[in-house]
Amino acid sequence: MGAQTVVADVADELARRVATGQYAPGDLMPSVRQVAEEFEMNRATAQLVLGRLESYGFVDAHRGRGFSVRDVRRTGGVDVYRRLFRLCLHAPEAASEMFANIVAAERGIVLEALLDYTAAERGIAPATLAAAVDELETQARAAEPDQARMLEIEIGLVRAILTDLGHTMQRAVLNSVGEMLFEVPEAVGAYFAVSADLHVLVWRALLAVWESAGGPTPAQLALFEDLFAMYHEKVLARFDELAGLGPDSGAHRRSATA
Numbered sequence: 001m002g003a004q005t006v007v008a009d010v011a012d013e014l015a016r017r018v019a020t021g022q023y024a025p026g027d028l029m030p031s032v033r034q035v036a037e038e039f040e041m042n043r044a045t046a047q048l049v050l051g052r053l054e055s056y057g058f059v060d061a062h063r064g065r066g067f068s069v070r071d072v073r074r075t076g077g078v079d080v081y082r083r084l085f086r087l088c089l090h091a092p093e094a095a096s097e098m099f100a101n102i103v104a105a106e107r108g109i110v111l112e113a114l115l116d117y118t119a120a121e122r123g124i125a126p127a128t129l130a131a132a133v134d135e136l137e138t139q140a141r142a143a144e145p146d147q148a149r150m151l152e153i154e155i156g157l158v159r160a161i162l163t164d165l166g167h168t169m170q171r172a173v174l175n176s177v178g179e180m181l182f183e184v185p186e187a188v189g190a191y192f193a194v195s196a197d198l199h200v201l202v203w204r205a206l207l208a209v210w211e212s213a214g215g216p217t218p219a220q221l222a223l224f225e226d227l228f229a230m231y232h233e234k235v236l237a238r239f240d241e242l243a244g245l246g247p248d249s250g251a252h253r254r255s256a257t258a
Contacts, residue, residue: 011052020091025071092243133203140196186242193238
């Protein structure tokens, strides 16, 4: 095993302890000597480990004092949140809460994009969108659908719509959300809490609306929003199940997505 692999693996282990609360915000991290002793490495390598942890955004360095734990949930940026979510699977309650926040962000962006595109001058050729939905259907009908590929197709469809609408900031956030999801198989699987065929049916219905001259009625739009909300509740419940949580674990997530 190469030195860089050792540094990355030990840094991830220490980051996991921060993510799961074993090291609390404001605490001093183990010293270079302590890291070297625990992981049976020389002090130069241990120093690299703590430096890597600082580059992750999980600790702050203090001359003469060592490294202190940052409050990563409050002060971390997107890259920190992404790493934090991946590492939090060892603490299912924390992972569930983070996933609820990720889903809330994704839900808002996607719903707004679909509704705005329905009301806007649409610039994407219908055949282009239909081709993507055709691929989605091919995946859904496979003996073992590739869920990651299906989610990638759906995110790609929303990304194209956001680009056409000129919503570049929302697209950037959606890209970050997608990166977080694809690093955690349980998150990908959660998006298929309902049949893969239903994903195809929804996109077919949207295509029909966008290709029609009339458009949906207010009642139909309200129904779509309600169904969209119910779908995401199932996604959250499925993630809890995949993460090893029981059916009564979702009280915190209702407040996160309200």
